[in-house]
Amino acid sequence: DGGITQSPKYLFRKEGQNVTLSCEQNLNHDAMYWYRQDPGQGLRLIYYSQIVNDFQKGDIAEGYSVSREKKESFPLTVTSAQKNPTAFYLCASSQPGGVGTGELFFGEGSRLTVL
Amino acid sequence: QQQVKQSPQSLIVQKGGISIINCAYENTAFDYFPWYQQFPGKGPALLIAIRPDVSEKKEGRFTISFNKSAKQFSLHIMDSQPGDSATYFCAARIGTGGFKTIFGAGTRLFVKA
Numbered sequence: 001d002g003g004i005t006q007s008p009k010y011l012f013r014k015e016g017q018n019v020t021l022s023c024e025q026n027l028n029h030d031a032m033y034w035y036r037q038d039p040g041q042g043l044r045l046i047y048y049s050q051i052v053n054d055f056q057k058g059d060i061a062e063g064y065s066v067s068r069e070k071k072e073s074f075p076l077t078v079t080s081a082q083k084n085p086t087a088f089y090l091c092a093s094s095q096p097g098g099v100g101t102g103e104l105f106f107g108e109g110s111r112l113t114v115l
Numbered sequence: 116q117q118q119v120k121q122s123p124q125s126l127i128v129q130k131g132g133i134s135i136i137n138c139a140y141e142n143t144a145f146d147y148f149p150w151y152q153q154f155p156g157k158g159p160a161l162l163i164a165i166r167p168d169v170s171e172k173k174e175g176r177f178t179i180s181f182n183k184s185a186k187q188f189s190l191h192i193m194d195s196q197p198g199d200s201a202t203y204f205c206a207a208r209i210g211t212g213g214f215k216t217i218f219g220a221g222t223r224l225f226v227k228a
Binding site: 004031033035040041042043044045048050058090092094096102103104106107108109 | 121124147149151156157158159160161164204208210214215216217218219220221
């Protein structure tokens, strides 16, 4: 099946620890994205990448880092600098096309809880 | 200017009724306006989308109405069913400089049987 695979589904972290969330896609999409979801705030963009070895900050990049060494992989590291990391994290991919296109395909999310 | 404002925050509708969710935007650079549906514990999935050169798009019981001059668009769910109970997000994509998609805050819909 083609799709987005995120792992782990649930993750607990102690304060001061870095954690890395995995995101893999087999849709052959060029673009990948990380969103954070908090109750009542919708989805906020953390980082996105249009091609391998290139990525841009989204609206809430502070305290996060990413890499894009392979087309199918876009891991997100939540660092100890992120002040409020407890959230539901969603990875997505898309194949940017022309005007009026751009469906995002989402994984099932990773729920991070800081103890 | 990149915000997408969505209302209401929550909505309760009787089975068979019409659910209406509204969104507004400011940035005229947006070129694609999708709606996503999310069930608890799952990632969002595309429900229906519209381009700004179209005023209405219908797919089954779901219709997007788009008012370019007012910078507003809305989702109508006809004959709402309990299975439609989910969170709905409107969104807007910037077509230049990186294809970012900006989401509204979401609407939690509950359809009473």
